Amino acid sequence: MRLVSVDTDGTEQPGAVVAAPDGTDRLLDLAGIAGGLSLAQLLADDTALAAARLAVSGADAATLPRLDDVRLAPPVRPRTILCLGYNYRGHIEGHNEGLVEGDQGGDAAPYPNVFIKTANTIGGPNDPVVMPAAATDVDYEGEIAVVIGRTARNVAEADAMAFVAGYTLFNDVSDRGWQNRSSQWALGKSVDGFGPLGPWIVTTDELxxxxxxxxxxxxxxxxxxxASTDAMVYGVAFLVHYLSQVITLQPGDIISTGTPARSVQEQSVHLPLADGETVTIRVTGLGELTTTFVRTDER
Incomplete structure (x- = not known):
């Protein structure tokens, strides 16, 4: 299934995306099935999730409203956002000088490079990213986020996939100036709204x-x-296992799996994002996430 959160006058309710015969995406309202549950809570409720699947299978998509006509909220609002640095072969610290596009070389680090973003960064899939005056070196990173579906604490790698609800797209927006002011990346990674998420979660029964x-x-x-996800250094099951040893992961939390290396041409000249620019992330089976960046003079 493809599951979304819909913002109706400030209230966020779960829904499912159903393809209509004309090729358009339509919205199936799951609020009645969810009974007041958020999408993250629905993902953790086996009964509600089974009811949602049944409703999707029986939906008459042609009679449903178009997805483009509703406002989408972030599919989940994670308590914890854990991100991976340098998790694709060929993407190494130092901007990959000298690499050719698609290079898979380089030794894996002995442990994942993990950093945090804070909850204030999360934005909806159609929300612009507002770049404040203090952020003068804004950059983007297209990533796949793992969405946790049930509480995970000290999970064995062999069991880890049972704790994954599905996957979504994530733009790990950063301000490189703030990021490089210290050895800890949190400020550069955690500017308000610097984490567009969505548009939907594709559940693990489908992917x-x-x-x-x-x-x-x-x-x-x-x-x-x-790039191909086959170039990932650390896979999903290992990451859930590894991280859950020290952080209890809750339904709706996300693990963003890192970005591949950029093309050599893109690496050769670093240009901060400017007012009005767009970035689109596109992944097989997960759809696409397009974000517009806008500049504000407010501090």
């Missing part, structure tokens, strides 16, 4: 794992990243 997916990232219509 059991991330193997063999193709990712593209476009900046202003130019492809700057093209």
């Amino acid at each position: 059991p794992n991330l193997g063999g997916l193709q990712m593209e990232v476009e900046r202003g219509g130019v492809v700057t990243v093209r």
Whole structure:
């Protein structure tokens, strides 16, 4: 299933995306099935989730409202946002000098490079990213986020996938100036709204794992990243196992699995994002997430 959160006058309720015969995406309201549950809570409730699947299978998509006509909220509002740095072979610290596009070389680090973003960063899939005056070196990173579906604490790697609800797209927006002011990245990664998420969660019954997916990232219509998820260094099951040893993961929390290396041409000249620019993340089976960046003079 593809599951979304819909913002109706400030109230967020779960829904499902159903393809209509004309090829358009339609919205199936799951508020009645959820009974007041958020999407994260629905994902953790086996009975409600089964009812949602049944409703989707019986839906007459042609009679449903168009998804484009509703306002989407972030599919979940995570308590914890854990992100991976340098988790694709060929993406190494130091901006990958000298690499050719698609290079899979380099030794894996002995442990994942994990950093945090804070909850204030999360934005809806159609919300613009507002770049405040203090953020002068804004950058983007297209990533796949793992959505946790049930409480995970000290989970064995062999059991870890049972704790994953599904996957969504995430733009790990950063301000490189703030990021490079110290050895800890939190301030540069945690500017308000610097984490567009969505548009939907694809559940693991539809997409059991991330193997063999193709990712593209476009900046202003130019492809700057093209890679396969097969280049990931650390996979989903290991990450859930590894992180749950020290942090109890709750339903709706996300683990963002890192960004592949950019093309050599894109790496050669670093240009901060400017007012009005767009970035699109596109992954096989997960759809696409397009974000517009806007500049404000407010501090």
